[in-house]
Amino acid sequence: MTAQIPEKMIYKGEELSLCDEPLHYYMQTVAKDLKLEAPSSALWRGYVGTWTIEDGRLYLVKLKGYKSSDSGALEIELGEVFPDYPDGVFAHWFTGELRCPMGGLLEYVHGGYASRYEMDLFLKLEKGVLVSERIVNNGHAEPNAPQGYRINAMTTFGRR
Amino acid sequence: MNYDLWFWMGCYFALGVALVLVGRLLVKLFHKDQRSDFVKGALAALEADKTSQEKRRDFFKSVATGSLVFVVWPVAFAVLVNELRGGPASSYTKEDEPKFTSEMKDLLEIVNPKEVEVAAKIVDPKNRVPDLPFGHLNRGWKRLKWKMRPGDVMWSFRTSGFQPGNSEGYKGPQYSAPQNVVFGYAIVRSKKIVAEFLTQWD
Numbered sequence: 001m002t003a004q005i006p007e008k009m010i011y012k013g014e015e016l017s018l019c020d021e022p023l024h025y026y027m028q029t030v031a032k033d034l035k036l037e038a039p040s041s042a043l044w045r046g047y048v049g050t051w052t053i054e055d056g057r058l059y060l061v062k063l064k065g066y067k068s069s070d071s072g073a074l075e076i077e078l079g080e081v082f083p084d085y086p087d088g089v090f091a092h093w094f095t096g097e098l099r100c101p102m103g104g105l106l107e108y109v110h111g112g113y114a115s116r117y118e119m120d121l122f123l124k125l126e127k128g129v130l131v132s133e134r135i136v137n138n139g140h141a142e143p144n145a146p147q148g149y150r151i152n153a154m155t156t157f158g159r160r
Numbered sequence: 161m162n163y164d165l166w167f168w169m170g171c172y173f174a175l176g177v178a179l180v181l182v183g184r185l186l187v188k189l190f191h192k193d194q195r196s197d198f199v200k201g202a203l204a205a206l207e208a209d210k211t212s213q214e215k216r217r218d219f220f221k222s223v224a225t226g227s228l229v230f231v232v233w234p235v236a237f238a239v240l241v242n243e244l245r246g247g248p249a250s251s252y253t254k255e256d257e258p259k260f261t262s263e264m265k266d267l268l269e270i271v272n273p274k275e276v277e278v279a280a281k282i283v284d285p286k287n288r289v290p291d292l293p294f295g296h297l298n299r300g301w302k303r304l305k306w307k308m309r310p311g312d313v314m315w316s317f318r319t320s321g322f323q324p325g326n327s328e329g330y331k332g333p334q335y336s337a338p339q340n341v342v343f344g345y346a347i348v349r350s351k352k353i354v355a356e357f358l359t360q361w362d
Contacts, residue, residue, distance in 0.1 A: 019333070025261075025342065025361045030300045059288060082296060090284040092295050096341065096362020099333050107331070120333055127282075127360065136334045 002041040003110050003151045009100050009123075010052040010061075016100040016121065017149035019113035022091055023049050023060065031081050037068040042154035047076075051091070051098075053123065056130045058098075061088040092128040101149060104141025110152060117141075117149070176233030183237060260356045262317040262346045271316050273305060276345065280359075294359060304345060304357035313348045317356070 007018035027036065027045070036046030047065030051058060063078040079086030103118025120136045229236045282295035292298040308314065321341035324332055343360040346353045 020362070022362075025358050026297070029358055030297055055285065057284070057286075059286075084290065085288055085296075088286075088288050089296055090282070090286065090288040092282045092284070092289060093297055093358075093360055094362065095343070095360040096339070097335050097337065099335070114332060116331060122334075122336070124336070134336075138331075 002154050003108075003115060004045070004112055005043045005048060005151060006113060006149055007048060008050040008062075009098070010050065011100065011121070011123070012053075016102065018051060018098055018100055019149075020096075020098045021045060022051065022058070022094045022098065023047070023063075026093065027081075034065075034076070034081065035068050037066045037073050038157065039066050039073070040154045040156045042151050052088075053130055058091040058094055058123075058125055058128045058130065059088045060091055090128055094125055094128050096125065098123045098125065102135075104145035104147055105150065106139055106141050106145070108150075108152060115149070176229075176231075179233055179237050180229060258354075260346070260353050261342050261358060262319060262344065262353060262356050264348075264351075264353065266317040266319045267315040267346065267348070268318055269316055271314050271345065273308070273314055276314070276316075277301075297357075297359060300357045304347065304355055307355040308347055309349070311349070312354070315346050315348055316344070317346050318343050321362075 007021060007023075009016045009018035024045070027034070027047070038044045038046050046067070047063055049060050050062035052061050053059075060078065060082075063076070063081060065076045065081070066073050067076050067080075068074075077086070078089070082089045099113075100121040100123070101113075101115070101117035101119070102121055106116040106118060109115045116138055118138055118141050120138060122134050122136065124131045124133065277293045280293040280301070281291075282289050284295075289295040290298060294301045304314075319340070319342045321338035323338045324330070324335060339362060341362055342358055344356055344358040346356040348354070
């Protein structure tokens with residue numbers, strides 16, 4: 001499996017990569033009729049969401065996705081998934097930890113979100129409410145190591 | 161026809177006979193007849209009931225099929241090998257059954273849908289959630305209730321998930337709790353989960 005494009009997390013004014021998919025089951029269940037389409041082997045889930053923690057709560061504020069239709073692949077936005085909330089939704093369904101890797105690359109793994117970085121920021125949430133945060137130090141990267149999340153290769157699928 | 165052509169045709173058919181015999185042997189060795197004794201008995205009884213005309217017709221059919229196999233044995237042999245590799249065909253697969261995130265072992269307790277609904281109100285200071293039971297997931301809750309029939313029982317559930325990092329030499333993310341833990345409600349009918357609704361996940 002190709003390394004996957006992460007979600008985006010805006011936390012304390014910083015844009016981070018989010019290596020978890022808080023929307024996964026929503027897309028699999030409530031929004032399954034959307035029939036999302038993967039534009040490349042690096043985005044099998046068919047969308048990228050932008051999340052933010054505001055006043056200690058997790059919100060999905062932006063989404064760019066691809067869905068299949070009779071006339072080909074269509075780009076969709078948040079309003080398509082949550083019609084009455086095009087500007088943001090409270091992610092009350094999420095309970096668990098979100099991981100945002102930070103710093104230099106320690107080890108590149110071409111699959112899922114398995115690459116390792118100097119630090120992992122873990123945000124613990126309970127029904128969408130931030131409970132705690134912690135940073136795990138994974139080691140020191142080489143001085144010339146690439147900074148930030150990256151994907152080395154992917155296959156882009158042709159659009160009809 | 162010259163001698164060479166007869167020779168090669170003879171070789172072709174001889175090889176065909178040999179391979180068909182090998183094929184028969186392979187079928188005997190690897191292909192177990194999974195029909196029950198009852199079915200085998202019924203088939204034998206049907207065979208015995210056939211008229212002499214039907215038996216003659218079956219005989220000629222077998223001869224015609226056998227002859228065809230000897231002529232196009234490479235095709236027949238390829239089909240046979242493919243069948244043996246693929247295993248016995250089955251018209252029923254488990255894929256026909258709906259798949260659920262929850263299993264019977266994940267069920268926690270029987271719940272009353274009305275009480276669940278009352279407790280499922282979600283409040284957000286920014287009003288980014290609908291004022292409905294289970295907020296943005298309300299559609300899923302409605303679907304679950306719609307699937308409930310008299311005699312069905314609604315259970316709450318929690319899947320156990322998995323804890324990455326248990327294996328030796330694991331260097332991946334250090335999550336503090338198990339991953340992929342899913343909460344929700346399931347409808348149980350005749351000791352089987354027939355529908356589910358996920359309310360929380362990670």
